[in-house]
Amino acid sequence: xxxxxxxxxxxxxxxxxxxxxKAGFGRNFLIPSGKAILATESAKKVLAENLKQKAFKxxxxxxxxxxxxxxISKLDIKLSVKVGPDGKLFGSISNADIAKALIxxxxxxxxxxxxxPGKSIKRIGKYQASIRLHREVSTQLNFELxxxxx
Numbered sequence: 001x002x003x004x005x006x007x008x009x010x011x012x013x014x015x016x017x018x019x020x021x022k023a024g025f026g027r028n029f030l031i032p033s034g035k036a037i038l039a040t041e042s043a044k045k046v047l048a049e050n051l052k053q054k055a056f057k058x059x060x061x062x063x064x065x066x067x068x069x070x071x072i073s074k075l076d077i078k079l080s081v082k083v084g085p086d087g088k089l090f091g092s093i094s095n096a097d098i099a100k101a102l103i104x105x106x107x108x109x110x111x112x113x114x115x116x117p118g119k120s121i122k123r124i125g126k127y128q129a130s131i132r133l134h135r136e137v138s139t140q141l142n143f144e145l146x147x148x149x150x
Contacts (some may be wrong), residue, residue, distance in 0.1 A: 001026045002039035004047050009035055012047050015137045016047060022129045024081070062136060068107065072131060076078035077101045077143040083124055092120040093145060101143070109133065114141075121145065 002025040006014050009030070013019040013138045018039055021030065030036035037043055079101060082090040095114040102109050121127055124145045132138040 003036040065137045066135040073139045080148045083147045094120045
């Protein structure tokens with residue numbers, strides 16, 4: 001089933017995007033909750049016109065987002081965590097922890113747009129998170145988990 005998203009939906013797409021989803025998901029969740037509309041011919045024409053008008057505004061937003069992306073890719077974040085004797089964490093590190101670390105560096109990113117390998121990390125070491133800042137802009141963030149000094 002083809003739908004047009006009215007807002008960003010995690011793991012589906014961004015606002016004003018034409019996406020194909022399973023019929024039940026679209027009919028039972030996205031459309032009733034106001035997150036999407038059915039992609040009829042007239043709705044597609046309206047969307048095309050709106051996207052044409054947004055294209056000019058979008059260019060400046062993408063330029064700004066690219067600057068933030070280059071800033072993030074240059075960062076090397078080190079997080080101190082409590083670990084056991086074998087290097088295993090007490091708890092885990094998730095995308096919310098990475099978002100907090102970025103806020104400390106004066107960069108605001110929604111935690112839903114940060115994906116780390118395996119959804120959560122349970123051992124010390126070096127890792128890489130993928131951050132999606134915009135529909136067309138994503139970047140990689142290198143971070144390292146270090147044992148907390150006693």
